[in-house]
Amino acid sequence: MYSQALNTRDTSTDSSPEAIRFQARIDDEQRIEPNDWMPEAYRRTLIRQISQHAHSEIVGMLPEGNWITRAPSLRRKAALLAKVQDEGGHGLYLYSAAETLGVAREDLEDQLLSGRAKYSSIFNYPTLSWADIGTIGWLVDGAAIMNQIPLCRCSYGPYARAMIRVCREESFHQRQGYEIVLTLCRGTTEQKAMAQDALDRWWWPCLMMFGPPDTDSLHSDTSMRWKIKRFSNDGLRQKFVDATVPQGHFLGLTFPDPELRFDETEGHWQFGAIDWDEFRAVLSGNGPCNRERLEARRKAHDDGAWVREAALAHAAKQRKTA
Amino acid sequence: MNTPLWEVFVRTRNGLAHKHAGSVHAADATMALQAARDVYTRRGEGLSLWVVPSNAIVASDPADRDMLFEPTGSKIYRHPTFYEVPDEVGHM
Ligand SMILES: [Fe+2]
Ligand SMILES: [Fe+2]
Numbered sequence: 151m152y153s154q155a156l157n158t159r160d161t162s163t164d165s166s167p168e169a170i171r172f173q174a175r176i177d178d179e180q181r182i183e184p185n186d187w188m189p190e191a192y193r194r195t196l197i198r199q200i201s202q203h204a205h206s207e208i209v210g211m212l213p214e215g216n217w218i219t220r221a222p223s224l225r226r227k228a229a230l231l232a233k234v235q236d237e238g239g240h241g242l243y244l245y246s247a248a249e250t251l252g253v254a255r256e257d258l259e260d261q262l263l264s265g266r267a268k269y270s271s272i273f274n275y276p277t278l279s280w281a282d283i284g285t286i287g288w289l290v291d292g293a294a295i296m297n298q299i300p301l302c303r304c305s306y307g308p309y310a311r312a313m314i315r316v317c318r319e320e321s322f323h324q325r326q327g328y329e330i331v332l333t334l335c336r337g338t339t340e341q342k343a344m345a346q347d348a349l350d351r352w353w354w355p356c357l358m359m360f361g362p363p364d365t366d367s368l369h370s371d372t373s374m375r376w377k378i379k380r381f382s383n384d385g386l387r388q389k390f391v392d393a394t395v396p397q398g399h400f401l402g403l404t405f406p407d408p409e410l411r412f413d414e415t416e417g418h419w420q421f422g423a424i425d426w427d428e429f430r431a432v433l434s435g436n437g438p439c440n441r442e443r444l445e446a447r448r449k450a451h452d453d454g455a456w457v458r459e460a461a462l463a464h465a466a467k468q469r470k471t472a
Numbered sequence: 473m474n475t476p477l478w479e480v481f482v483r484t485r486n487g488l489a490h491k492h493a494g495s496v497h498a499a500d501a502t503m504a505l506q507a508a509r510d511v512y513t514r515r516g517e518g519l520s521l522w523v524v525p526s527n528a529i530v531a532s533d534p535a536d537r538d539m540l541f542e543p544t545g546s547k548i549y550r551h552p553t554f555y556e557v558p559d560e561v562g563h564m
Contacts, residue, residue, distance in 0.1 A: 186534045235514065242511050246494040249477070255497055256474050312494070319515075461499035462473055468500060 164189075176377050181307040184250040192376055196306050197251050199378065204244035205262045205269035209443050211237045213277040214286060222280060229326045230283060236323065240316045247308040263448050271429060272359050274437030281334055281341075281348035287327015289349075289356045289394065295320045296390045297360065305377040328397065335401045342402070349398065350406045357421070358429040360387040388418055395419045477526040478504040480511070482518040490522050498523075 168187045175182065182188055211234050218234065221227035245255055261267035272290055277283065298320065301313040334345040361383040373379035381389075398405055409422035431437065475497040481490035493512045498504035504523040512518070532540060548554050557564050 183534070185531060232514075235510075239511050239514060242496070243494055246496070249495065254474065255477075458475060458499070461503060462475065465500035 173375070176305050176375075179377075180305075181310065182305050183307045191372070192378075193251050195373065195376070195378060196309065197248055197253050199373075200244055200248040200251075200309055201253070201258045201261065202268050202270075204241045204248060204258065205267055206273065207237050207241035207244060208262070209269045209273045209447065210290075211241075212443055212446055213273055213275070213439075214283060216277050217280060217283050220280070221283075226330070233287070233323050233326060236319050240319070243312040243315055244309075247306075247312040250308045259451070263444070263451055265435070265444055268433065270359060271432040271437065272355050274432050274439045274443060275352070275355055276439050278351075279344050279348060281331065281344035282352070284327050284330025284334060284345070285348040285352045287323050287325075288331050288397070289327075289352055290359070291320055291323040291327060292394060293356050293359045293390050295324060296386050296393070300380040300386075303377075303380065309378075331401060331403075335403065345401070346403055349403050353406050354424065354428075355432075357387055357391070357424055358426075358432075360384075360390065362426065362429070363424075391419045391421055475499055476504075478508070478523040479526050479529060480504075480508040481522040481524070482508075482512055483520040483522075484517055485519050490520065495526060496523070 169189055172182070172187060172189065172192075182192075214230060214234050214237075218227060218230055221230050245258060248258060249255055258267070262269070272293075277286070295317065298313050298317050302310055302317055304310045304313065331345050331348075334341040364382045364384045374382075395405065395410065407422045409420070411420055412418075413420050432440070435441075476499070477495055477497055478501075479495050480493045482493045483490045493508075496504055496507040496511055498507050501523060505521055508521050508523050513521070544550070
């Protein structure tokens with residue numbers, strides 16, 4: 151909505167009066183709004199981050215959508231349908247926030263469909279059993295909540311407001327997931343084994359969701375200074391592990407990490423080394439489902455083309471006869 | 473042609489005025505309202521929706537902020553606390 155008067159060039163350096171005023175506003179916890187002056191790099195960073203976040207929500211609908219028609223009861227089906235619809239909504243809130251920075255929705259979509267844009271590595275893993283749906287809600291949405299709560303205070307107003315809306319909806323996602331896993335764990339031996347198998351497969355990819363370790367995370371410093379980010383990747387990962395391990399033990403499940411142990415002095419759960427080669431492979435397009443996910447998005451986009459065209463033609467005709 | 477952008481305003485059940493919620497893309501106003509319903513009111517958040525073509529909104533320029541809003545800073549006599557009422561009179 152505000153994109154008409156956006157700054158297009160960045161003639162200033164970090165020491166320009168505008169840049170100094172900008173940083174002072176951020177230090178003062180003020181929100182930056184679409185029409186305000188901002189460094190070009192701040193705008194670029196946000197466009198990249200918000201659109202990647204939006205793409206993740208949209209692609210994230212696919213692994214769970216896979217089980218909607220096979221949900222074991224009407225209650226589970228209604229809940230899963232509502233959850234997947236929420237994720238679509240999250241994607242749309244976020245595209246809407248990104249557009250206030252002066253990018254067109256069509257360009258963002260194009261970046262995703264052409265494979266140039268990144269999205270969260272986690273959605274390139276397959277959902278092999280119903281237990282995966284419970285585990286995704288519990289762990290993937292749980293990790294997303296850890297990531298998203300600090301973003302509600304992000305310095306960029308439209309992003310922060312979108313995140314507040316998202317966070318309000320996420321809690322249902324995590325609870326419905328945990329309930330599914332709990333039901334399986336209280337069920338037959340086979341059902342409990344399904345839950346354990348899902349945890350075994352999803353645990354490490356979930357830890358990777360927080361991104362590379364702080365020692366080699368590229369953009370962190372500037373993002374922290376701009377208050378786009380408020381906690382480090384490793385900090386959030388630790389918070390997630392500390393919150394999740396007791397929940398898993400309550401279920402009677404075992405985490406697939408022989409090194410996992412509680413450090414009394416630190417008050418934290420210590421975990422083993424993460425396989426960062428796997429993370430990089432998935433991120434660069436070689437995960438188990440990367441190709442399938444993009445193909446599904448492209449097919450949906452192409453199959454919907456005639457609907458978009460017809461709607462525009464109808465609108466044009468209505469304007470003419472009005 | 474790109475699908476037009478619409479700004480969405482929701483009036484919530486608490487009786488306050490319509491409030492900006494975000495935006496949607498839609499070919500026409502009817503579809504914009506339907507999309508806004510699906511995207512911004514999935515949990516009974518609203519009792520009324522407005523959709524407005526984004527390019528119809530005229531926004532004030534942040535660079536004009538001081539010129540527009542600064543003058544009221546010195547007009548403290550517009551606030552009730554500017555006026556003295558003796559304690560004996562009680563709450564007014
Ligand atoms: Fe989400
Ligand atoms: Fe979610």
